[in-house]
Structures are given as structure tokens and as C-alpha cells.
Amino acid sequence: MNRAAKRTAITGIGVVASNGRGRDVFFKSCSEGLTGFVECKLFSTEKLSTRQFGEISGDFPPASASPTCDTRLKSLAREALAEAMSDGGLNRAQIAALGTRAWLCFGTLLATTDPIMEYATAKKSGKTLPGYLENINDYLPHLRDLCGVKGASFVSSAACAASTMAAGMAYDFIGNGMCDLCVVGGADPLTKMAAYGFHSLKLLSGGLCNPFDENRDGINIGEGAAFFIFEEYEAALSRGARIYAEVMGYGLANDAYHVTSPDPEGLGVIHAMKESLREAGLVAGDVSHVNAHGTGTPINDQMELQAIEKLYGDAKKPSITSTKALIGHCMGASGAIELAALVMAVKNQAYMPLPNLERPIETDCFIDSVACPYEINYGVSNSYAFAGNIASVLVGRSER
Numbered sequence: 001m002n003r004a005a006k007r008t009a010i011t012g013i014g015v016v017a018s019n020g021r022g023r024d025v026f027f028k029s030c031s032e033g034l035t036g037f038v039e040c041k042l043f044s045t046e047k048l049s050t051r052q053f054g055e056i057s058g059d060f061p062p063a064s065a066s067p068t069c070d071t072r073l074k075s076l077a078r079e080a081l082a083e084a085m086s087d088g089g090l091n092r093a094q095i096a097a098l099g100t101r102a103w104l105c106f107g108t109l110l111a112t113t114d115p116i117m118e119y120a121t122a123k124k125s126g127k128t129l130p131g132y133l134e135n136i137n138d139y140l141p142h143l144r145d146l147c148g149v150k151g152a153s154f155v156s157s158a159a160c161a162a163s164t165m166a167a168g169m170a171y172d173f174i175g176n177g178m179c180d181l182c183v184v185g186g187a188d189p190l191t192k193m194a195a196y197g198f199h200s201l202k203l204l205s206g207g208l209c210n211p212f213d214e215n216r217d218g219i220n221i222g223e224g225a226a227f228f229i230f231e232e233y234e235a236a237l238s239r240g241a242r243i244y245a246e247v248m249g250y251g252l253a254n255d256a257y258h259v260t261s262p263d264p265e266g267l268g269v270i271h272a273m274k275e276s277l278r279e280a281g282l283v284a285g286d287v288s289h290v291n292a293h294g295t296g297t298p299i300n301d302q303m304e305l306q307a308i309e310k311l312y313g314d315a316k317k318p319s320i321t322s323t324k325a326l327i328g329h330c331m332g333a334s335g336a337i338e339l340a341a342l343v344m345a346v347k348n349q350a351y352m353p354l355p356n357l358e359r360p361i362e363t364d365c366f367i368d369s370v371a372c373p374y375e376i377n378y379g380v381s382n383s384y385a386f387a388g389n390i391a392s393v394l395v396g397r398s399e400r
Contacts, residue, residue, distance in 0.1 A: 005175060005176065005177065006174060006175050006176070006177055006232050006233070006234075007175070007232070007233035007234070007246060008170070008171050008174045008175060008230050008231070008232065008233060008246065008247040008248075009230070009231050009232075009233045009236040009237075009241070009243045009244075009245075009246055009247075009398070010228050010229070010230060010231075010243065010244045010245050010246070010247060010343055010395070011088045011089075011229045011230075011231050011236050011241040011242060011243055011244065012084040012085060012086075012087040012088020012089070012090065012227075012228060012229030013083075013084055013087055013226070013227075013228055013229075013244060013340050013343065013344070014079070014080040014081060014082065014083030014084030014085070014086075014087060014185075014225075014226065014227045014228075015027075015080055015083070015224070015225070015226045015337060015340050016056060016076050016079045016080045016224050016225045016226075017036060017054070017056065017222070017224040017226075017327045017330075017337055018035075018036025018037070018038070018053075018054035018055060018056050018057075018222055018223070018224065018327045018328065019034050019035055019036030019054075019326055019327050020036070021056070021058065021079065022083060023083060023087065023340065023344070026340070026341075026344075027341070027344040027348070029326070030323065030326055030341055030344075030352045031345075031348070031350050031352055031371050032371060033326070033352075033353040033354075033355035033369070033370075033371055034326070034355075035054075035208070035325070035326050035327070035355060035356075036054045036055075036056070036222070036326065036327045036328070037052045037053065037054055037208060037220055037328065038052070038053065038054075038055055038057070039051045039052065039053075040052075040053040040055055040190070040195075041055065042055060042062055042190055042192075043192040043195070045195070047196075047199075048195060048196070048199050048204060049199060049204045049205075049206050049218075050204050050205055050206060050207065050220065052205075052207070052208060052220050053190060053195070053220060053221055053222065053223075053328060054190070054220060054221065054222025054223060054224070054327040054328030054330065055190050055222075055223065056076070056190075056223055056224060059075075060072050060075045060076060060189075061075055068131065068135075071114055071115075071139070071189070072114065072189035072190075072223075073108065073110070073111050073114070073139055073187055073188065073189045074139050074142055074143075076187050076189060076223065076224060076225040077139065077143060077185065077187040077225045077227070078146060079225070080185060080187065080224075080225035080226055080227045081143065081146055081147060081183070081185060081225075081227045082146075083227070084183075084185070084227035084228055084229055085147060085183075085227075085229065087229075088229035088231075088241065089239075089241060089242075090229060091148075092146070092147060092148035093148065094148075095147055095148040095149060095181065095183070096148035096149075096150055098150070098151075098180060098181055099150050099151070100150055100151040100152075100179075101151060101179050101180040101181065102148070102149050102150060102151050102179060102180070102181045102182070102183070103149060103151040103152045103153065103154070103170070103173055103178075103179040103181070103182045103183070104140075104143060104144060104147065104149040104151075104152075104153040104154070104182065104183045104184075105153075105154045105156070105166040105167070105169050105170040105173075105182055105183070105184045105185075106140065106143060106153070106154070106155050106156070106163075106166055106184075106185055106186065106187075107155070107156040107157070107158075107162030107163030107164070107165060107166035107167075107185070107186035107332050107333070107335060107336060108139075108155065108156075108157060108162055108163070108186060108187055108188055108332040108333065109157060109159055109160060109162055109188055109331040109332030109333075110188045110189060110191050110193070110194060110331055110332060111137075111139050111157075111187070111188070111332075112136050112137070113189075113191045113193050113194070114189070114191065115133065115135065115136050116133070116136070117191075117192070117193060119133055137155075140153060140155060143183075143185075147183045149183055151179055152179075154166070154169060156169065156332075157332065158385055158387075158389040158391075159331075159332065159385030159386045159387060159389055160293075160329070160331055160332060160334055160335070160383060160384065160385040160386070160389075161335060161383040161384060161385035161389040161390060161391045162186060162332035162333075162335065162385070163184075163185065163186020163226070163332055163333055163334070163335040163336035163337075163339075163383075164250075164335030164336070164338075164339065164381065164382075164383035164391040164392070164393055165252065165335070165383075165389075165391045166184055166185070166186060166335075166336070167184050167228070167230075167247070167250070167335065167336065167339055167393050168250035168251075168252065168391055168393055170182035170184045170230045170247075171230065171247045171249075171250055171393070172250075174230055174231070174232050180231065180232045180235050181229065181230065181231050181232070181235070182229075182230040182231075183227065183228075183229065183230075184227065184228045184229075184230050184336070185225065185226060185227030185228065185336055186225065186226060186332055186333040186334075186335060186336030186337070187224070187225035187226075187332075187333050187336075188223060188224070188225075188330055188331040188332045188333040188334075189223050190221060190222070190223035194221055194331060195221055198219065198221060201260060202218075203218050203219055203295075203297055204218050204219060204220070204221070205217050205218035205219055205220055205296060206218070208220060208356050209295070209296035209324055209325055209328060209329075209356065210296055210325065210354070210356035210357055210358070211292070211294035211295065211296040211301055211322040211324060211325050211354060211357075212292075212294060212301050212305065212320065212322070212354065212357065212360055212361050212363075212367050213296075213354075213356065213357050213358055213359055213360060213361070214359040214360070214361060215358065215359055216296045216297065216298060216301060217296070217298070218295075218296060218297055219295050219296055219297060219324065219328065219329045220296075220324075220328040220329065221328050221329055221330075221331070222324075222327045222328025222329060222330040222334075223328075223330055223331075223333070224327065224330045224333050224337050225333055225336070225337075226333065226336035226337040226339065226340040227336070228336075228339070228340070230247065233246065243398040244343050244344075244346075244347050244398065245343045245346050245347060245395040245396060245397060245398050246395060246396045246397075246398055247393065247394075247395055248276075248279065248280035248281075248282075248378070248394050248395060248396045249275070249276040249277065249278065249279030249280035249282075249393075249394040250275070250276050250279065250391065250392060250393045250394065251271065251272035251273060251274065251275025251276040251277075251278075251279070251391070251392045252272060252275070252389075252390065252391050253268035253269070253271040253272040253275075253390040253391075254268060254387070254388040254389055254390060255267055255268030255269075255388045255390060256268075256388050257388055258388070259386060259387055259388075260386050261299060262299060262300055262303050262304075262384055262388075263303070263388075264299065264302075264303050265303075265307075266303045266304065266306055266307025266310070267307075268384075268388065268390040269303070269304060269307040269308075269382065269384070269390055269392075270307050270310060270311050271390075272382070272390045272391060272392040273307075273308075273311055273380060273382070273392045274311065275392070276380055276392045276393065276394040277394065279394070280378070280394050280396070282378060282394070283315070284311050284312045284313070284315050285312065285315030285316055286377070286378050287318060287378045287379060287380050287394065288316075288318050288319065288374075288375060288376050288377065288378065288379070289318050289319045289320075289321075289342070289345065289346070289351070289374065289376040289378075289379040289380075290308060290318050290319070290320045290321075290365075290379065290380050290381075290382065291321055291322070291323060291338050291339075291341055291342040291345070291379065291380070291381040291382070292304055292305075292308075292320050292321065292322045292382055293322070293324075293382045293383055293384045294320075294321070294322025294323075294324055294325070295322075295324060295329055296322070296324060296325070300384070301361065302361065304382070304384075305320070305361055305363055305365065308320065308365065309363065309364065309365065317363070317364040317365040317366070318365060318366070319351055319365065319366035319367070319374055319376075320363075320365045320366065320367050321345075321351065321352050321353070321354060321367070322354060323337060323338045323341045323352070324338075325354045325355060325356055325357070326352070326355065334383065335381065335383040335391065335393075338381050338383070339381045339393055339395075342379050342380075342381045342395060343395055345374075345376060345379065346376045346377075346378075346379050346395060346396075346397050347397075347398075349373055349374060349375060349376055350371065350372075350373060350374060351366075351368065351371060351372050351373070351374035352371065353368055353369050353370050353371045353372075354367065354368070354369055355369055356369070357369040376397065377396065377397045378394065378395070378396050378397070379394070379395055380392055380393065380394045380395075381393050381395075
């Protein structure tokens with residue numbers, strides 16, 4: 001990848017998460033260390049190692065009861081998208097007026113889970129309801145219609161790195177002059193399939209997720225959505241838009257080590273972070289904060305911390321946090337929600353704590369269970385996924 005010729009500004013943010021519906025409520029909860037974990041009500045957890053999930057309360061539907069019903073994914077995405085557009089001072093007609101210069105990049109892992117499971121259940125009971133599969137990807141035209149995008153649309157399904165990759169694609173598209181505005185986001189619902197799948201891999205926590213703690217024992221699964229308005233920087237300035245931060249670089253990698261386990265040496269992580277630094281024209285010591293993938297699993301956290309320490313070398317080590325300690329692992333939506341947390345941390349110059357941290361892994365990086373002011377001119381968000389997918393997005397502070 002080459003450094004982008006055009007700059008990319010973030011001018012609108014919308015978030016729906018278990019500890020806060022709405023960008024400001026979400027950030028306030030995160031900055032105060034308030035979690036969104038509750039006992040799951042969507043499905044039985046009797047056979048699982050935990051009942052604690054980042055489930056969002058409110059008027060969101062469960063799994064579809066028929067092929068024509070609204071879905072939980074679309075409902076979550078709609079709310080976050082509407083807030084991002086309003087926050088960015090844009091409506092559907094204004095985005096539509098940009099014609100093919102406005103694009104859409106969306107990341108999800110579980111968007112098709114509910115209709116597939118409903119179809120399988122119906123077929124098992126002797127019913128034939130092909131509508132579930134006919135409408136399996138109807139979330140994309142639904143999102144296009146809501147935001148008014150007339151240009152190209154892309155869906156990233158790179159597991160838990162999906163929406164971070166969507167953000168990277170949007171940065172590339174704007175930077176290379178292919179579009180002037182990109183609606184960017186990610187969404188995933190809480191599903192029985194994900195819960196039992198991670199349980200079978202013995203990756204669920206027995207209690208609450210505590211990333212970078214010596215006694216960490218696994219993940220809690222969450223759900224949610226986050227959307228952004230990415231704009232060409234000068235275009236955003238010309239319309240007087242508020243700029244939260246500037247996207248300055250991103251990197252992709254695949255460590256090709258194992259289908260579910262990360263490379264313990266963290267070589268792919270280092271490569272992706274180096275690429276984001278190279279595109280931004282920075283060195284590791286310039287970046288003072290990392291919103292880590294930080295799943296709370298024994299292998300991931302040790303690998304990620306060692307990779308960061310190796311990348312920084314003798315430079316001052318960054319502060320590290322993990323949004324998963326607050327809302328759980330939101331699958332394909334996690335990268336988008338964590339990018340929102342990072343951007344708000346940069347905008348507000350604040351460190352978001354790890355509330356369940358009791359015995360931090362020994363490190364020279366700053367990791368704490370208490371919120372505090374923290375100078376962040378540049379920050380990076382990391383996402384790792386099954387099949388070795390790795391993505392990093394780097395953002396810089398804006399004075400506007």
C-alpha cells in the first residue's frame with residue numbers, strides 16, 4: 001500500500017452497545033469503566049460456562065420468526081447509522097446527491113446466521129421456507145437505501161477483523177480519489193451459534209472478561225453496531241463539518257499459523273501495525289495509545305502485548321486498553337465499535353480503563369483499571385480474527 005494522496009476525516013459517529021445506546025452515552029460509560037454485561041435473555045445458557053453476555057436491552061427483535069421479518073442485525077445497524085448521519089450533519093438526500101462519489105463499506109460476521117439457522121430449523125420440522133435463504137443478504141440494500149449511497153458498496157466478512165478491514169478499505173478508497181465520502185460501519189447480533197461455538201472451543205470466560213490480567217480465562221460475547229462518516233478532508237472542511245479525528249493509515253496481515261489460534265510470535269500483528277505507521281509517516285513511539293484486540297484469552301493477550309513491546313523497542317511504550325472488558329467481544333462489529341472508542345478517546349484525551357483488572361501482566365506499557373486523562377495525539381486499533389486475519393487502523397487528533 002502507498003500513502004494516500006488525499007486525507008480522510010471522520011465527521012460522524014453512531015454507536016449501539018450494551019453499556020450505552022448512543023455515541024456519548026457509550027463513551028461516558030467506557031470512560032467510567034461501566035460494563036454492559038447481563039444475564040443472557042435471548043437464548044438458554046444452561047449448557048454454557050457463563051451466563052454473562054454483552055446483550056443490548058431495548059426494542060431489538062430476536063432471531064427472525066419468518067423470512068419477511070426484521071432482523072436484529074438490521075435493527076442494530078439502523079440505529080447506529082442514523083446517529084452517524086445526524087452527527088455528521090448529513091441526510092439521505094445529501095448523500096444521494098453525491099451520486100457515485102459516495103460509497104458504503106460494511107463489516108459483519110454473523111449477518112447471515114439467523115436466517116440460516118431459521119431455515120435449518122424449519123427444514124428439520126418438515127417445512128420448506130426458502131425465503132430465509134433468498135433474503136440472506138438483504139441487509140446490504142437495506143443499508144444502502146437508508147443512507148442514500150448510490151456508489152459502490154462492499155461487505156467485509158473477515159471474521160472478527162471484518163469492520164476494521166471495512167474502515168481500512170474506506171480509507172484507501174478516499175485516499176486514492178475513488179470517492180469523496182464513505183459510510184463505514186459494522187454490526188453483529190448476539191447469537192446462540194456464536195455462544196455455543198466459542199463454548200465448544202473452551203474460549204468463554206467463567207466469569208467476566210479481564211484482558212491483560214494474569215488470571216484471565218476467556219471472552220464474554222457481546223453485540224452491537226457502530227457507523228462512521230468518512231470524508232475527504234478538504235471536502236469536510238469546506239462544508240464546515242466537525243472533524244473528530246483523521247484516519248492516517250492502516251495495515252493488513254495474515255499470520256497463516258492456525259485456523260483459530262494466533263501466531264505466538266505475533267509476526268502478523270507487528271506487520272499490520274508497521275504498515276499503519278508507514279502509511280501515516282510515523283514511528284511506533286509517536287503512537288501513545290493502543291485499543292488492543294484484547295480478548296482476555298491466555299494466548300491472545302500475551303502474544304499481543306509481546307508484539308507491541310517488540311514493535312516499540314526502546315521507545316516509550318503506549319497505554320493499552322481493550323473495549324472487550326466493557327462490552328464483550330462483538331464479533332465482526334468489534335472493530336467498528338472499538339474504533340469509535342479509540343476516536344472518542346483521542347478526541348477527549350482520555351484513557352478508558354479495564355474495570356476487571358486485578359493482577360496486570362507485567363509490562364512497561366500503561367495498563368490500568370482506573371480512568372484518567374491521557375495525552376493521545378495518535379492511536380491505533382487492532383483486530384485479529386480466525387483464519388489468521390489481522391487489521392490495524394491508525395488515527396490522529398484533529399483540532400477542529
